[in-house]
Amino acid sequence: MLSLVTFLPFVGALLVAILPQGVAKMASLGVSLLVLAVSLPLWFGYDPAGANFQFVENMPWIDAFGVSYHMGIDGVSLLLILLTTVLTPIIVLAGFSGVEHGHRGYFALMLALEGAMIGTFCALDTFVFYVFWELVLIPMYFLIGIWGGQRRIYATVKFFIYTVVGSLLMLVAFIALYHWQYTQTGVWSTDLETLLKLHIPYSAQLWMFLCFALAFAIKVPMFPFHTWLPDAHVEAPTGGSVVLAGVMLKMGTYGFYRFAMPLFPDAVVTFGPAMIGLAVIGIVYGALVAMVQDDVKKLVAYSSVSHLGYCMLGLFALNAQGVSGSVFQMINHGISTGALFLLVGVLYERRHTRMIAEYGGLAKVVPKFAFVFMVVTFSSIGLPGLNGFVGEFLVLLGAFQFAPVPTAIAVSGVIFGATYMLWCFQRMVFGPLQNAANAELKDLVPREMAYLAPLLVAIVLLGVYPQPFLDRINPSVNRFVARFAEHYDGTPYKHAGPVPGWIAGNH
Amino acid sequence: MPTFNDLWLVSPSLLLFFGALVIMLAEAIVRPASKSGFSAIAMVVLFASAGLTASLYGSDPASAFGGMLRVDKFGLFSQLICLIAGMLAVSFSNDYLERLGLRVGEYYALVLFGVMGMGLMAQANDLIMVFVSLEVMSISMYILCALKRADPRSVEAGFKYFILGAFSSGLMLYGISFLYGGVGTTSLPGISAYFMGPHAPGQEGVLVAIGGALLITGFGFKVASVPFHMWAPDVYQGAPITVTSLMASGVKAASFAAFARFVFGVVGAHVSGFTGVLWWMAALTMVVGNLGALAQRDLKRMLAYSSIAHAGYLLMALSAAAEGSARANPALASLLYYLLAYTFMNAGAFIVLAAFTRDGADNTDIDALAGLGKRKPWLAAGLSLCLLSMAGIPPTMGFVGKFYLFSAAIQSGNVGLAIVGALAAASGVYYYLRPMVYMYMKDGHAETESSPAAYAGLAVSGFALLAFGLIPGPMLAVAQQSLQSLFG
Numbered sequence: 001m002l003s004l005v006t007f008l009p010f011v012g013a014l015l016v017a018i019l020p021q022g023v024a025k026m027a028s029l030g031v032s033l034l035v036l037a038v039s040l041p042l043w044f045g046y047d048p049a050g051a052n053f054q055f056v057e058n059m060p061w062i063d064a065f066g067v068s069y070h071m072g073i074d075g076v077s078l079l080l081i082l083l084t085t086v087l088t089p090i091i092v093l094a095g096f097s098g099v100e101h102g103h104r105g106y107f108a109l110m111l112a113l114e115g116a117m118i119g120t121f122c123a124l125d126t127f128v129f130y131v132f133w134e135l136v137l138i139p140m141y142f143l144i145g146i147w148g149g150q151r152r153i154y155a156t157v158k159f160f161i162y163t164v165v166g167s168l169l170m171l172v173a174f175i176a177l178y179h180w181q182y183t184q185t186g187v188w189s190t191d192l193e194t195l196l197k198l199h200i201p202y203s204a205q206l207w208m209f210l211c212f213a214l215a216f217a218i219k220v221p222m223f224p225f226h227t228w229l230p231d232a233h234v235e236a237p238t239g240g241s242v243v244l245a246g247v248m249l250k251m252g253t254y255g256f257y258r259f260a261m262p263l264f265p266d267a268v269v270t271f272g273p274a275m276i277g278l279a280v281i282g283i284v285y286g287a288l289v290a291m292v293q294d295d296v297k298k299l300v301a302y303s304s305v306s307h308l309g310y311c312m313l314g315l316f317a318l319n320a321q322g323v324s325g326s327v328f329q330m331i332n333h334g335i336s337t338g339a340l341f342l343l344v345g346v347l348y349e350r351r352h353t354r355m356i357a358e359y360g361g362l363a364k365v366v367p368k369f370a371f372v373f374m375v376v377t378f379s380s381i382g383l384p385g386l387n388g389f390v391g392e393f394l395v396l397l398g399a400f401q402f403a404p405v406p407t408a409i410a411v412s413g414v415i416f417g418a419t420y421m422l423w424c425f426q427r428m429v430f431g432p433l434q435n436a437a438n439a440e441l442k443d444l445v446p447r448e449m450a451y452l453a454p455l456l457v458a459i460v461l462l463g464v465y466p467q468p469f470l471d472r473i474n475p476s477v478n479r480f481v482a483r484f485a486e487h488y489d490g491t492p493y494k495h496a497g498p499v500p501g502w503i504a505g506n507h
Numbered sequence: 508m509p510t511f512n513d514l515w516l517v518s519p520s521l522l523l524f525f526g527a528l529v530i531m532l533a534e535a536i537v538r539p540a541s542k543s544g545f546s547a548i549a550m551v552v553l554f555a556s557a558g559l560t561a562s563l564y565g566s567d568p569a570s571a572f573g574g575m576l577r578v579d580k581f582g583l584f585s586q587l588i589c590l591i592a593g594m595l596a597v598s599f600s601n602d603y604l605e606r607l608g609l610r611v612g613e614y615y616a617l618v619l620f621g622v623m624g625m626g627l628m629a630q631a632n633d634l635i636m637v638f639v640s641l642e643v644m645s646i647s648m649y650i651l652c653a654l655k656r657a658d659p660r661s662v663e664a665g666f667k668y669f670i671l672g673a674f675s676s677g678l679m680l681y682g683i684s685f686l687y688g689g690v691g692t693t694s695l696p697g698i699s700a701y702f703m704g705p706h707a708p709g710q711e712g713v714l715v716a717i718g719g720a721l722l723i724t725g726f727g728f729k730v731a732s733v734p735f736h737m738w739a740p741d742v743y744q745g746a747p748i749t750v751t752s753l754m755a756s757g758v759k760a761a762s763f764a765a766f767a768r769f770v771f772g773v774v775g776a777h778v779s780g781f782t783g784v785l786w787w788m789a790a791l792t793m794v795v796g797n798l799g800a801l802a803q804r805d806l807k808r809m810l811a812y813s814s815i816a817h818a819g820y821l822l823m824a825l826s827a828a829a830e831g832s833a834r835a836n837p838a839l840a841s842l843l844y845y846l847l848a849y850t851f852m853n854a855g856a857f858i859v860l861a862a863f864t865r866d867g868a869d870n871t872d873i874d875a876l877a878g879l880g881k882r883k884p885w886l887a888a889g890l891s892l893c894l895l896s897m898a899g900i901p902p903t904m905g906f907v908g909k910f911y912l913f914s915a916a917i918q919s920g921n922v923g924l925a926i927v928g929a930l931a932a933a934s935g936v937y938y939y940l941r942p943m944v945y946m947y948m949k950d951g952h953a954e955t956e957s958s959p960a961a962y963a964g965l966a967v968s969g970f971a972l973l974a975f976g977l978i979p980g981p982m983l984a985v986a987q988q989s990l991q992s993l994f995g
Contacts, residue, residue, distance in 0.1 A: 064983035065910075127910075131901040138900065141940070145948045153944050157937065164898075164936045168929040175914045176922060 001055045002071040002122045005039045005081065009088075009115035017108040025096050028107035032089040035114065039085040046078050048471050052479055053124060053193075061128070066188030070125040074476035076257060076327050077121040079469060080250055083334045084121070086454065087246045088114045091239040093451040094342055098238055098349045099147060106147055110239060113139040117247050121254060126174050127190040129259070130167075136248065137163055140240065148235040155228075155235035162228040166215035173211030177263070180204070195263060202266050209267030212260035213275070219252030222275075222312060223282035226305045233301035234354075238345030241297070245304050246338035250330045253311045257327070261315065262483050268316070269484075275316045276399075280406045280413075282309035287416035291423070296347075297354045299424055300340045303380065306413055307333045313410055314395035318484050322398020323477045324470060329391030331469070332462065336379040336388060339455040343373050346448055350441055356424060361433030366443040370429045372452050377425045379459045381418040387462035509572060516563065516571040516578040519556040519586065520623045526552030527619035534612030542612055546601040546960075549615040550594060553622065557590040560626075568992035574694055575636040581839070582630035584989040585764035588846050589625035592757035593618060595854035598964030599861050599957070600749045606956065607747065608867040609654060618753065621647035625761035634683045634693040634722075637765050638676070641729070644761060645672050648754055652746040658868075664745025671738045675728035682721025689714030699772045719781055722769060723788075729762035730818045731811075733791040740799070743811035748869060751807060752857035755814045756850040763821055763846060767839060771828055771993075785826035790924055792819030793931040800938045806860055806871045809938055810853070813897060816935055817849055823928055824912045827919035836990060837918060841911035844986040848896065848908040848975070855893035855968035859886050862955040870953060876942050877951025886955065887946045889965040896972045898939040899932055904975040911983070 012031030016024050046054055053072035061069040073081065091110060099106045116139065119132035137160055145156035174190075181195055182188050189195070200208070218225040229249075233241050261268050286306030293299040307329065314326025346369065348354055363370040375386070382388035392414060399407040433439060444452070462469060514521065530545055537544075560583050568579035576582075597618060604614060624644030631637040649672060653665025687693050689712075690701045724735060731739040743751045770785065796816030803809035821842055828838035862883075863870040880887040896905030909932070916925045945951070957965075975982050 062907075062980050062983065064980060064987060065914075131906075134901045134906075138895065141943075142947060145944060153948055156948075157940055157944065160940055161933070161937055165930075165933040168899075168933045169926070171910070172913065172917070172922070172925050172929045175910070175917045175925070178914065179918050182918075 001042070001045075002057055002073065005035060005042070005085070006071070006115055006119045006122060008035050008038060009111040009118070013108040013111035013115070016111060017104055019104070021104055024103040024107050025092075028111055029089060029092050031111055032085075032092045032114070036085045036089055039081060039118075042073070042078060043082060046073070046075070046472060048075065048475055052476065056124075061125075065127065065190065067127040067190050068125055069128060070191055070193075071119075071122040071128070072124045073122055074479075075472035075474070076254070076476050078472060079327065079331050080121045080247070080254060081118050083250075083331055084114060084117050084247050086458070087242060087334065087338055090338070090342070090451040090454065091242050093447060094242070094345060095237075095239045096447060098345060102146065106143070106237075106239075109139040109143050110243070113143070113243060117243075117251065120251055124192045125190050126178070126192055126195065126259070129192075130171060130174065133251065133255075134164075134167060136251065140244070140248065143240040143243075144232060144236045147237040147240065150235070151231070152235040155231040158228045159232040162218050162225070163215075166218040166225075169211040170215035173208040176204070177208060192259070200264065200266075205264040205267040206270065209260060209264035209271060212264070213256070213271070216252045216255035216260055217278075219255065220249055220308050220312060221252070221305065222278050222308070223285055223305065224278075226282065226286070229305060230298050230301040233304070233341075234295065234297050238341060238348070241341040241345075242338045245300070245341060246334040249304060249308055250311075250334065253308065253315065253326065253330055256312070256315055257323075257480065262480065265484055268318075272316050272318070273403075276313060276403055276406050279309045279312035279316065280410045282306065283313070283410045283413035284416065287413045287420060291416060291420040294356055295354050296356050296424060296428070297341070297344050299356070299420060300337060300344065303340075303417065303420065304333070304337055306417060307337065307380075309413065310392055310395045310410070313399050313407070317395070317398040317402050318481060319398045319401060320474065320477055320481050321394050322402075323480060324473050325391050325394025325396075325398055327473050327477065328462075328466065328469065329395055332379070332387045332391045335455055335458050335462070336376055339372075339376040339452065339459070340380060342452060342455075343369070343376060346444065351437065356427050358435055359428040359438060360431045360435060362429045362438065362441070364433055365438055365441045368444045368449070372444070372456065373425065373429060375456055375459060377421050379463070381421045382414060385460075385463050387459050387466070389463060390466045512569070513571045516569055517576065517627075519559040519563070519590070520626050522552060522556045522559060523619045523623040523626070526556075527616040527623070530612050530616040530619070534616070537612075539610060542610055543601055543605070545612045545615045546597055549597050549600075549619060552619060553590055553594045553597060556622075556626075557587060557594070560587050560590060570632065574696070575633045576627065576630045577632035578630055579992040580989040581768075581843070581993045582764065584843050584986065585629035585760055585846070586626035588760040588843075588850055589622055589629065589757045591847070592625075592753055592760065592850045592854065593622040595850070595858070595964050595968060596749045596753040596757075598967075599858045599961035601960065602956070602958035603749055603861045603864055603961070604747070606864050606867070607655060607869075609747070611654070614651070614654060617647045617651050621651065621753065622757060625757050628761040629764035631765060632695050632768070634686065634695065634698075634769075637769070638680055638683060641679070641725075641762075641765070642676060644758065645676065645729075648672075648750070648758065651750040651753075652742060654747050654750065655745075658745070660745035661747065662745075664742045667738055667745075668742045671728070675725050675735070678721045679725030682718045682725065685714050685718030685721065687718075689718060695768060695772050720784075723781065723784065726762055726766040726769070727788060730759055730766065730821070731815050732788050732818045732822055733795045733815070736792070736795065736815045736818075739815055740803075740808045740811040743814070744805060744807045744871075748807070748857050748861040748864065748871075751810075752854050755810070755857075756846075756853045759814070759818065759821075760846045760850065763825070763842060767825060767828060767842060770825055771836075771839065782826055785822060786921070786924060789819050789822035789826050790927045792816070792822055793928050794819075797931040797935040797938075801934065803938070804873050806873055806876070806942065807869075809873075810856060810860075813935070813938070814853070816931065817845075817897070819931070820909065820912050820928060821845060823916045823921070823924055826924070827916045827921055836915075837911070837987075838915035839990050839993070840983070840986040841908070841915045843989055844983060845908035845912055847982070847986075848904040848972070851968040851971045852893040852896040852903075852905055855889055855965050855972070856897070858957075858961050858965045858968070859890040859893075861961065862886060862957040863953055865954060865956065873942060873945055874951065875953040876945040877949040877953070878946070879951070879953075879955070880947040881950075882952070883955055885962070886957065886965070889969050890946065891943050892969050892972055894939040894942060896976070898936045900936075902973070902976045904972045904979070907976055907979040907983075
């Protein structure tokens with residue numbers, strides 16, 4: 001089942017690559033819809049009360065290394081996979097216009113990217129995870145480099161190098177872990193579930209966690225490793241930006257959730273304050289920088305830095321609300337930031353500029369666009385009733401129990417967030433129509449409405465009725481949190497102070 | 508007097524030898540027009556020799572020629588790598604040489620002699636035999652480097668390689684004589700047994716140290732490791748591309764096989780100081796190779812520095828191999844596996860570069876690649892695959908190989924070296940990406956020409972890189988099995 005969802009996009013990518021140029025669009029739309037259809041049974045078949053990992057597939061792959069092809073999902077991976085399979089057809093549909101050359105390559109890479117990302121979310125073997133994790137880079141590298149904007153080569157190389165530096169250090173730590181496993185048990189294995197049973201000395205945990213955390217922090221991106229993101233986002237084609245913000249950044253937070261934190265619980269306690277500190281800096285800094293951008297795509301890129309800060313804050317709060325909120329926030333961010341990038345793409349295709357100052361008074365010319373933009377803006381700033389609110393609220397609730405001062409600072413990010421988004425919205429949509437070039441703008445065409453509509457539905461649905469989603473997240477999150485409780489007798493949770501509670505771990 | 512069994516054990520090399528003789532004779536009598544058949548002959552001979560090697564692989568290890576050679580699975584696997592390097596080099600030689608205006612039969616004879624020397628070197632069990640086979644290999648290479656007689660670069664390459672190579676051979680021989688003076692034998696098992704057994708402490712410690720150091724210098728030169736790497740960029744750049752391809756993979760494989768026998772059997776366990784030397788050589792080689800490649804615009808020079816970097820990764824395994832037992836040593840198995848991977852990715856990259864050669868001149872500037880992705884998607888895809896494999900990106904063979912190498916290093920406790928290697932490899936990604944930037948993200952119109960045989964060579968390399976990257980199990984098992992008969 002999981003293999004089907006993972007490898008169907010790859011097959012589709014090959015198909016699109018060899019079919020004639022003319023049918024590339026329809027073929028890739030068909031494939032991506034098929035993948036979506038195939039992934040839906042995961043949602044219905046997933047038993048929230050059941051085992052931690054479901055739809056498990058486990059077979060030997062490389063005996064010499066003890067690597068097994070081990071796939072399985074919990075509630076968190078389930079939602080991230082669905083996010084991927086829902087976003088991909090939307091991206092493909094959005095790519096019908098705006099991609100000016102080489103359709104076959106563009107859509108084939110997009111599908112390959114989808115497969116690699118789904119594989120990343122399914123892998124329960126560290127080796128398999130690493131393979132998919134790196135595999136994601138290659139299509140993205142070409143998507144930005146070939147179909148990107150002016151400084152695309154700089155952006156794509158920067159993106160690749162940043163990620164690879166982190167990944168290689170993670171590889172070293174992972175190999176060290178793999179040997180630790182061998183010396184303790186006498187069996188070679190890269191299986192996550194086996195590795196989780198290890199007892200790793202504190203000092204080794206520290207450096208291994210740092211290596212893993214660096215790889216994931218670059219991907220998230222956490223301050224101060226975020227500088228690749230604005231470049232990559234601004235230069236990427238619309239579809240690339242949507243995938244990047246929508247799904248790829250979550251690979252970083254997911255990496256923390258699935259690997260870095262459960263594997264090295266002692267190190268998590270030690271570095272927790274620092275991680276929370278960086279997350280809070282990211283929230284505030286990202287918001288402040290977003291505020292002064294005059295390029296709307298850059299603004300959305302920095303808003304991602306800020307929003308992902310909430311995800312990290314929630315994860316390191318290490319309690320059920322915080323982590324659930326963080327996961328929920330990952331999904332929200334995928335939907336609303338994805339929608340924002342799509343909207344920017346719509347404008348860019350018409351006017352070929354992303355400067356906020358070039359627009360103004362759009363409400364009169366393109367009312368449908370203005371309406372969608374408004375809903376997405378409200379979702380992004382976390383208006384109650386829409387999806388953004390649920391995630392942010394849970395994160396802040398969880399984090400406050402435990403680190404009140406940093407959380408209080410983080411709350412200011414919510415205010416800044418409202419400021420930059422609303423200000424941007426106001427400058428672009430309201431006011432008099434000053435720029436004559438905007439007078440003839442075409443409103444959303446049916447195709448554009450077709451791909452924006454599902455996102456709007458999701459924004460409202462997740463905001464009004466988040467329960468089915470939280471039901472699937474919560475059991476997994478509770479297990480995740482319990483792992484830390486096991487290790488520290490719950491002490492970090494009893495102390496509601498920013499630093500002392502953290503240090504209370506027993507080394 | 509060699510027995511029939513001795514001859515059977517070296518039959519792969521004998522076949523190469525006779526093949527080379529046939530080509531040399533035919534060169535004298537055959538009309539120039541039909542000389543293009545030589546490459547087919549060379550290919551058949553290499554293929555048959557590979558077949559013999561593979562059939563010997565199944566039999567028990569044996570000594571040949573009074574202990575001069577040890578035909579074991581380790582040596583045979585290394586020999587097979589050299590033969591594959593030879594076949595891949597020959598696959599694109601014919602049309603490449605024609606475009607260069609070089610129609611010489613001797614070329615194929617020298618390739619066969621060179622590959623023969625490599626194969627023997629991988630199996631040499633006596634320092635004298637190491638030296639002799641090294642010279643057979645090297646002298647063929649010196650001539651091949653200078654094959655483009657009209658091109659000053661090529662002549663410079665051949666001359667430089669010859670002078671420095673001769674110098675390092677001299678040092679090696681000098682080292683052998685020191686070792687002989689200290690230990691009283693040149694046979695590797697003999698030297699090893701000397702250290703194992705009770706022996707009076709005396710002056711031989713100094714002699715062994717000097718001899719070992721000189722030998723390491725010699726090997727270090729052949730595998731292009733820092734600080735003996737200076738020749739590599741110039742020689743790789745000047746030599747004809749096919750020769751560079753053979754030199755980078757075949758010579759490296761043979762030298763590493765002999766180096767491993769020497770390090771593992773002789774110095775590693777007994778002379779502990781050498782492990783530190785290897786550690787530093789590995790670290791410096793990885794760093795200098797990767798940093799040096801960053802600045803290169805000429806792809807041959809870039810690949811030369813990349814080859815130095817790869818020598819560094821292999822040295823990392825070697826320094827890990829110096830500790831631990833022989834039979835199940837993951838470091839030695841990873842060495843073999845990575846050499847095989849390197850042979851494929853290296854040859855594939857050079858096959859694509861050779862396509863740009865026209866009107867008697869190479870065109871290996873990075874600008875030539877611009878726009879290749881649109882004009883020749885298969886060539887571009889092949890080169891990208893090889894480069895991604897060199898960078899160690901999954902799901903290629905290069906990734907599995909690198910994983911294995913780093914894993915071996917960490918297992919032997921060299922976490923520091925592995926981190927140095929990982930950082931060096933990360934900086935290496937930049938220059939492996941750059942050709943892809945040119946191929947897919949820039950426009951250009953340099954013309955290319957490739958024969959079906961060259962495409963076949965590229966296809967084989969690409970297929971191997973993907974197949975052994977996705978299903979590495981069987982080949983890893985073979986690499987591990989190859990150690991079982993090492994050192995009797």
